[in-house]
Amino acid sequence: MSIRLRLDKPWRPLSTEEATRLPGQLGVYQVADAKGTVLFIGHAGGRSPFGLRSELQREASERGPGHQFRIEVNQQYRSRWFELLMVHKADHGSLPPDNAKNPPPNLGRLSPA
Amino acid sequence: MDFEPSEEQQLLIDQVRRFVREEIIPLEAKLDPDAAELEPADHARLVEKTKAMGLFGIDIPKEYGGPDIDIVTRVLLAIEMAQHRAGLYVPCYGTFGGAGLAQIFEANEDQKERYLYPTLRGEKKAFFGLTEPSGGSDPARAIQTRAERKDNGWVLNGAKIFISNADRAQYGIVFARTDAAKGRAGITCFLIDSDTPGFHVRRVVHTLRSSHYATELEFKDCWVSDHQVLGEVNKGFAVANDRLTRQRIPYAAGCIGVAIAAHEMAIEWAKMRSTFGEKLANRQAVQWMLVDNEIDIRTAKHFTLEAAEKARRGLPFRIEASIAKLTASEGGGRVVDRSMQIHGGMGMTKDLPLERWYREMRIRRVGEGPSEVQRMVIAREILGSNLR
Numbered sequence: 455m456s457i458r459l460r461l462d463k464p465w466r467p468l469s470t471e472e473a474t475r476l477p478g479q480l481g482v483y484q485v486a487d488a489k490g491t492v493l494f495i496g497h498a499g500g501r502s503p504f505g506l507r508s509e510l511q512r513e514a515s516e517r518g519p520g521h522q523f524r525i526e527v528n529q530q531y532r533s534r535w536f537e538l539l540m541v542h543k544a545d546h547g548s549l550p551p552d553n554a555k556n557p558p559p560n561l562g563r564l565s566p567a
Numbered sequence: 568m569d570f571e572p573s574e575e576q577q578l579l580i581d582q583v584r585r586f587v588r589e590e591i592i593p594l595e596a597k598l599d600p601d602a603a604e605l606e607p608a609d610h611a612r613l614v615e616k617t618k619a620m621g622l623f624g625i626d627i628p629k630e631y632g633g634p635d636i637d638i639v640t641r642v643l644l645a646i647e648m649a650q651h652r653a654g655l656y657v658p659c660y661g662t663f664g665g666a667g668l669a670q671i672f673e674a675n676e677d678q679k680e681r682y683l684y685p686t687l688r689g690e691k692k693a694f695f696g697l698t699e700p701s702g703g704s705d706p707a708r709a710i711q712t713r714a715e716r717k718d719n720g721w722v723l724n725g726a727k728i729f730i731s732n733a734d735r736a737q738y739g740i741v742f743a744r745t746d747a748a749k750g751r752a753g754i755t756c757f758l759i760d761s762d763t764p765g766f767h768v769r770r771v772v773h774t775l776r777s778s779h780y781a782t783e784l785e786f787k788d789c790w791v792s793d794h795q796v797l798g799e800v801n802k803g804f805a806v807a808n809d810r811l812t813r814q815r816i817p818y819a820a821g822c823i824g825v826a827i828a829a830h831e832m833a834i835e836w837a838k839m840r841s842t843f844g845e846k847l848a849n850r851q852a853v854q855w856m857l858v859d860n861e862i863d864i865r866t867a868k869h870f871t872l873e874a875a876e877k878a879r880r881g882l883p884f885r886i887e888a889s890i891a892k893l894t895a896s897e898g899g900g901r902v903v904d905r906s907m908q909i910h911g912g913m914g915m916t917k918d919l920p921l922e923r924w925y926r927e928m929r930i931r932r933v934g935e936g937p938s939e940v941q942r943m944v945i946a947r948e949i950l951g952s953n954l955r
Contacts, residue, residue, distance in 0.1 A: 459770060501917075529777070534777075537770065537780075559606075559610075562732075562733075562782075564734060564770065564782075
């Protein structure tokens, strides 16, 4: 069974309380506005103190209310993060706005089937 | 054969060792544990340093503007360049340049202008497209991607898998079947620009190696002209075989470098760590693990340098390259495993590079020809080529 190319889990409200319930595991996440437009694709890597929980707590405190998120626990967080960025670019023609401000060097390109 | 480094080789070894310890490792400490790239400014700064050292483009022959490094010296340097967290698959984060498997010195002059020289100047990146979903160990039989004659060119249809860098490259070396009836004599090598209509990078293939990931490719009615044939039609297998055999020696050297780094960490830890009132280093169980590490490393180093020396002299080195690849990838895996065991719980964490080496070293027993194929190559040599 192959993993899904796109992150399509239901959105959850982005708040410190909701983030506190997240596992302290490695993985990837998306943050969207209230309409579901993806603003940022991030990852919780080996240097995140409490993995996804830390990253989403930080996102909640920095962004404030009116945002949503979804996560995927994934040990291969780095290759999955690159994949999600490339798929987003293929689907929308550009990176999510907050990734576009500081794009990763040498990002490749995919043309998903 | 005398494998003691010459004075000149030792100077180069010391230079690269200092570079790894003083430039790479301090930067790496700030990166994600699975990172495969430096910040662009750091990369550019370190490339200037390797150029000043006279070692940039380390795999490029002298006639193409590379440093004059023989393969034995190259092995000794590769062992040093691998001794950091990302060192197995991204030695020194690519700051020594080079094009790996995608060096196309057999290209014609037009192809060299369009592909080889820009690659050597660092302006173009390439991928090597050999393995397919139907298999990679036996490319002569496994290649199902077809290239059929059409409109003074070729139309490619098929798929490739486990292809590194295809999503970032400007072109690739792609092997396809041009004569279904001829087995290995029916394979042709093509140069495919990644913006060619019908060429698709479909997905990232997630493996134990989270950095420097691989991809899956699809060719769908992908037309290329005759000018894109590398070498001769139906002679592509020799191109692939040449790359794979030559690559086994530096591939082995990378495994040895990581094994040395893991072993040195285990020795240091064993001398420092006490359990039940005794240093680990004083316990026979730990001593024997360290002894076995030492034997695995010395064995692999001996066979790898033997293969390199034969290649340097222009002697056949196919069997030696297989022995080198086999002993280094299997022995290296055992060394990292034992070193983790000596470190206990800390050895399993991302705080130390051991867990990344453990995952990535496991791939080395499969990549570039699995252990079983290397044993098959050696068996054919000692039993005769008529063996069935």
